Structures are given as C-alpha cells and as structure tokens.
Amino acid sequence: MRQALPNTVRACCLWLVAISLALLIAALLTHGWRTANAHAEGGTPADPNQACLGCHAGAGKTMTFASGEVLSVDIDLNAYHASVHGARLDCLDCHERNGDYPHPAVEVRSRRDYARAEYETCYRCHFEEYTRSLDSTHYDAMAGGNASAAICTDCHTAHAVTSLKGQRQQIALICANCHRDIYDQYAQSVHGAALAEDNPDVPSCIDCHGVHDISSATTASFRSNSVQLCSNCHSNQKLMSKYGISANVTKTYLDDFHGKTAGFYQEQSPSIWVGVAVCTDCHGVHNIKRPDDPGSSVIKANLTTTCRRCHGNATPNFPAAWLGHYEPSINKAPIVFFVQQYYRFLIPLMVAGLGLNVALDLWRLARNR
C-alpha cells in the first residue's frame, strides 16, 4: 500500500506530460499550417479578405452564365493590391452579398449583363461621378438598349482601378477600345500626333467631350458650341504664339459671312442647326491637319472640294475669291483692302465736310441777320 501512492502519482505525471506534449505539437502544427497558408495567399492572417482568397486566388474556379459564357472567378491579386482600392477596401465593401458560401445565385443571363449589374456598387462611394454619368450619352445609349455603351468598369476596370487624372494618352486609348475608327483618325491629326509626344497643350478626347457626362456630339447645340470649343485654345494669343499659329482665326471667322450667321444662331437659338460652315466643316473633326499638309481639307488643292460639300457648283474661282482667315492687306486682297481704306477715310471726311457745310451755313445766316 505504501508503494501504491507514488506509483499512481508517477502515472498521473506521465499522462500530464504526454497530454501537454500532444497539445504543444498540435498548436505548433496548426500555426505552421496557418503561416504557410497566409504566405501562399499573399495576405496576413488578420486580413479579412482571407476567407475569400482560398477560393478566389488561384483555385481555378469558374462560373457559367445562362448564355453559355464561362467566367473565371480568380482575382489578379497583384493588380488588386496595386490599385487605388487595394489598401483601402475589403472585398466585402463592394461585394456585400457574397459574405457567405454558397453565395446567392447570380440571376443575370450573360457576362455583359453581369458587368452592368455589378458596376452599380461604385455608386455608394462615388456618388458624384455616378450622378453625372446619368446625364451622359453612354447612359442614354444603354437605356436605349445598346449594351456596349461605356459603364464605370469599362473605363476603370473592377479590380485594377488606378487614377486616370492627367493620363491623357492612356485615356485616349481607353476610348479607342470602343471608338477605334475615330481614334485612328485622331492619332494621325495635328492634335493626336502632338499628344503622342506628351504635348499638354493639344486636346485629348475628354477635353472636347467631357468625361462622366459626355453628351451626344451630333446635336444642333453641340455643333453651335463647337466654334467656342476650338476658340478656347485658338484665340488664346499666348498659347498660339508658342506654335507660330495665328490667334486671329476666330475673329476673322466671326467677321466673315459664315461666322456672322453662326455667331447669331449661337447667341439667339443654339438649338437650331447651323447650316453655314463652322470650323470643323472646313478643317475636319478628328482628322484636322496643318493647312499646308497635303492631306488637309483646306490646302489649296482640296479647298474647292471642301466648299462643294455645301456650295454644290463651286469652281476653283469660288474659294479663290474668298479671304479665308486673312485680313485684307496690300499684299492679300489689295482691292478689298483699298476699298476698306477708302471707306475708312472717305466716310469720316464726308461727315466732317457735311458738318462744316452746316456750320458755315449757320454762320452766314447769323451774319446776314
């Protein structure tokens, strides 16, 4: 009996040691596994996105739409972490309904319909841009059934969002994804060629069209306003002298018959279609060239064709008799110049003469009295 107690104690101690060891090993094993997992998925153990990444970072899972299109549900984590949202948002900030698995079923028919339903999530934090986009021609086109009109994620992507501010060349390329023909013309134009060299003075797509509230470009008011659009830069003396280009083109245009009429409509009723020539009728829109470029619509060899678009039976004499942007001078249009000068001096002279005549008359009357 005296030996039984120490024996029981020894047995108990052995058991305790064994259990502790087992617990320690278990703890070490789980820790090692967790760390390994965290490294494999590129996050820290505290990352709330961790729950998602087991299935969404390289697991090769997909989803299939009713249309038959298959979409990978793997996320490019490097691009996501490098994005403006990467360090600020959790997956669930945008994907509120995906907290649990299995996820609620996705009700849309196609890949495009999925994108159109999901981009609405941007609205919660970027209310201003979202609200502006409701006034855009893209939104109207979409509402009218054109599913390919641009939504937030077409221009910004969903998971690789970067700031586009000041990224002028990149922006033109984003528009090019859907407006390829226009981009190709623009890239060959005097403005586009300069943009390719990072010139900050020439217009990129959004300088003429805006960004989130792009309006239709085929309306009467857009046409009326286009003169002002060009003039914002082309009557800026400081900007134009940098390139040796006349900053008088708006003034001479508005003094001309086309410009007088266009100016009148713009002031009185901008919603009436301007029939007379505006800047872009002569120079082109996205394909504007220097006036001495052989491809320019205003180089002498092409000018008659340009006028004929509206003046059906114009002959080469027709534009030749027109002053263009020149102000009359002794060298250019001397007759007009002299007629102008003649009137400039003759009229004041005649008025002065008349005045003198009346004064002399009055003087004589007074004297005769």
Ligand code: HEC
């Ligand atoms: C157990 C694996 C698993 C986990 C965990 C998981 N997902 Fe998913 N997820 C999937 C699968 C599989 C699909 C493909 C569609 C389906 O089967 O539901 C999917 C689809 C999605 C989609 C696209 C469809 C939709 O509903 O819009 C989103 C978004 C998404 N998951 C987000 C998340 C987020 C956020 C988390 C973390 C909170 C998460 N998932 C966690 C497996 C998972």
Ligand code: HEC
């Ligand atoms: C800024 C909002 C935002 C954040 C943050 C975000 N997503 Fe998304 N996600 C979207 C949008 C919008 C779509 C719709 C996608 C489209 O048009 O391609 C989408 C689509 C998905 C899809 C469907 C497959 C695909 O690529 O279209 C999955 C899966 C998904 N997200 C998972 C995640 C996970 C996981 C995270 C966190 C690492 C995350 N998302 C973070 C906005 C976000």
Ligand code: HEC
């Ligand atoms: C939960 C809130 C939230 C949601 C949802 C969200 N964002 Fe953001 N977004 C932010 C925050 C925060 C910033 C960083 C703002 C900053 O840098 O000042 C940001 C920045 C941006 C920027 C860069 C802004 C800049 O200064 O140039 C763009 C572009 C952007 N988000 C687009 C989107 C798009 C597109 C969606 C939808 C797919 C979206 N965001 C959804 C919170 C959100």
Ligand code: HEC
């Ligand atoms: C047609 C392409 C396009 C669409 C569609 C678009 N954006 Fe933008 N977004 C841009 C460009 C380009 C810029 C950079 C503007 C600049 O340089 O001034 C920008 C800038 C931003 C910015 C930075 C702040 C600012 O206003 O400059 C935020 C935030 C933003 N967009 C959110 C959104 C959201 C949200 C949507 C959807 C409602 C959206 N965008 C739709 C092209 C687009």
Ligand code: HEC
């Ligand atoms: C995802 C495709 C897509 C992207 C990206 C896109 N657009 Fe569009 N855009 C459309 C569609 C579709 C229409 C409507 C059909 C049409 O008139 O061509 C449209 C219409 C327009 C219109 C009105 C055309 C008219 O007839 O009056 C203008 C202007 C325009 N886009 C400019 C831009 C600019 C500038 C950008 C870049 C900042 C851009 N778009 C980016 C698809 C896109």
Ligand code: HEC
């Ligand atoms: C110098 C200003 C200017 C620049 C830069 C510019 N546009 Fe335009 N855009 C216009 C004008 C003016 C119109 C109206 C054309 C007309 O009267 O036929 C127009 C028309 C359009 C239209 C609708 C008419 C059509 O032909 O389908 C689209 C779309 C468009 N532009 C997209 C773009 C894109 C994309 C870019 C950049 C690659 C761009 N624009 C650059 C001034 C500009």
Ligand code: HEC
């Ligand atoms: C954002 C400012 C800006 C706007 C808006 C703009 N331009 Fe320009 N344009 C320039 C600059 C700067 C140059 C000189 C580029 C160079 O020489 O590299 C230029 C060059 C030209 C030239 C070539 C002139 C020459 O002698 O080399 C013509 C023609 C022209 N623009 C016509 C137009 C028309 C028409 C519009 C309106 C549809 C317009 N521009 C809108 C800035 C602008």
Ligand code: HEC
């Ligand atoms: C009826 C046709 C016509 C209209 C309308 C027209 N132009 Fe011109 N433009 C020409 C011709 C022709 C030339 C080349 C000869 C010249 O300078 O007169 C020219 C030359 C130019 C030049 C080059 C000047 C230089 O110093 O190199 C610019 C810039 C220009 N135009 C811009 C505009 C702007 C801006 C408008 C609208 C306010 C406009 N044009 C309206 C026909 C036109």
Ligand code: HEC
């Ligand atoms: C977009 C159409 C358009 C283009 C292009 C155009 N014009 Fe005109 N022009 C008009 C309209 C409309 C009137 C006024 C209608 C009228 O009363 O004959 C007018 C009036 C004139 C007049 C006043 C005398 C007259 O015939 O009524 C002259 C001169 C003239 N244009 C010269 C030119 C020259 C030169 C060019 C080419 C460099 C040109 N126009 C290009 C539309 C255009």
